[in-house]
Amino acid sequence: MNELVYFMLWAGIIFLMMRFGCGAHVMGHGRSKAKHGEGAPEEQTIENLRWTPPTDDVDPVCGKSVSTETAKPSVHDGHVYYFCSRDCRERFEAAPAQYLTGDEARRLSAQPENEHA
Template sequence: MGHGHNSRTKQSEGGSNTDLRWIAPESAIDPVCGITVHTNAAKSAVHDGHVFYFCSRECRERFEAAPDTYLNQESATLETGGAVHG
């Protein structure tokens, strides 16, 4: 009978769904420069399980070199309604 490795029914019953797909948002804000970018043409990077989109390779490289710097700025911007206090 086999082990069921190729059985979709077994996967569905076990809670594993191989049909899940990541659908990127249409646009996102570059965390380095603040520009709104269309994700289909943007550079991207994954940090701490989150996907970030960038307007250029340079912004992506800056983010990858010090992501916490930009994430802290982003959090401050969200908490203060747009004003970053430094």
């Protein structure tokens, strides 16, 4: 009988910890700041965020119009650039400031190498 009472006591303690304490997120009772219907609007949830690439873009190295489905992409400074060939992509990655125009080139030259965006 003592074993049963001991078991029930520990089961109760574990249940309370899972319900209200450190395991609340496992049981779906997390204490998030924004509850359903409060805070951020429903359309701004992470599940609804999706980036879709444009259908066509211009290769910054050779100036050709490329389809983004077949292009060779490269990410530089948080932007995706599309290239017609691997050769154009490698040229861009070697010296991106040479192929960027206007504000993009000035922003790259003004940013110190050890500073992260």
